[in-house]
Amino acid sequence: MESALSHRRFGSSDLMVSPLGLGTVKLGRDKGVKYPKDFTIPDDKAAADLIALARDLGINLIDTAPAYGRSEERLGKLLQGQRQDWVICSKVGEEFNNDSGDSHFDFSHRHTRQSIERSLDRLKTDYIDIVLIHSDGRDEHIIQHEGALEALQQCKQEGLIRAIGMSTKTVSGGLLAAELSDAVMVAYNPAHQEESPVLDYCARHGKAAILKKALGSGHLISEQDPAQAAMHFALSHPGVTSAIVGTINPEHLRENAEACQRALLQT
Template sequence: MAYLEQKNPIAETGIQVSPLGLGTVKIGRDKAVKYPDGFQIPEDDQVITLLEQAWESGINLIDTAPAYGRSEQRLGQLLKKVRREWIIATKAGEYFDAVSGESHYDFTPESLIKSIEHSLKTLQRDELDIVLIHSDGNDEHIIRHLGALEVLADLKQRGWIRASGMSTKTVTGGMLALEQSDIAMVMHNLQYQEEQAVIEQAAKLNKGIFIKKALGSGHLAKQAGTDTVQDNFDFIFNEPAVSSVIIGTINPTHLHDNINKAVKALAQ
């Protein structure tokens, strides 16, 4: 079995993450998701098996969010059965209503603090490793006018979180996030490179980069004679600033395949 030996530092936080992170939206939510194929939320034993597989393969990063339905709650319960030194990245700002199947956003300081308090409780942690602002696309307004990253910086000083950042949707937002925090989470793959400048800026500033939708949430076209996953991993991991690529799978076979191809890409 392939093993991800490499761990990448996040700015000056002391946090080191595996090149692949396990995204957990599918363990908590199956409504209003944008995957090409339907799926069933896995049972507890299936999640535990997946977590054990991830850890034994060198993955130490788990990505979650309040917007991922019951993901945080389930992780808080199930990680007690897979006791390892996990690095957990969660988010604040987007909230999911399981009844309506819709998200709403609130980036006021009061809401962000309440969200982080709730995440501490549901994840059953004394501090959160990483908290990212979960942007609705209005990155610059959220940062400049609502002061969301300033709230995270204050909570970092107070010992609530170890690293802060933002899951952005614009180049301006990514640049501002790198100025004011430790991490920018951006979309980047062979079919979308509009946030390349953010990745390059992270390399200059020694800040972290998380990659979301590296495989287009399963939508990247497959062409005969090509390996879409390998081609995208080769492309993404060629960027030295990339700290971790978040892969959202509940399929052990897919996880195994992703790990093998990430190891191959990293070895080049």
């Protein structure tokens, strides 16, 4: 039995999350994704086994989005009977067309509300722990001139969401999102350190920070252990709450958890 990962507070909320989260884009979408190798979306048995392994490893943060194809609706079935074991993070703003493989964006108040209600239905839950705006790169414009953030705030007040934030693509947008919400999701790895000021801000102000592309979407290369090096790099920053790693390979998941455990012991 593997040593389970300990959990940490998610910013100033009462949520407790694992330092490693499971990304689920590969459970629902295989078009228009930027991975170095092709993959086959796993069937329900393989997906259920992967989720069971993640839970055994102490992982309780699971990341999904409407833009991840059928990920949300699959999780709604796969997590039945174990909702209390998981902190679910979903998103609003980006819509993905499974037939064409194209995305489009809508950050209006109305669409954001509709998206949340649809996610609640797909996930078969009456609340979502964390909801992030899925930015198209116009971070500041979306926050200041669209209705998504206000809709998230309203849904949080109604108890439909427990924490809100934004998955950003710019430093200025990340800083603004961290200031105005509970959490921010940024890209950060040894080959991409440009967004470290956002993590610095989160560390100083007690905001939650989730990492995307902590392993470079599988593109990081090293003569030694790229996963271990990247995990140590990611978790050594005091502003980082959790790193999301998307995998459908049980052995890779176990290796990532072990790398995470070793990295935590070294920080």
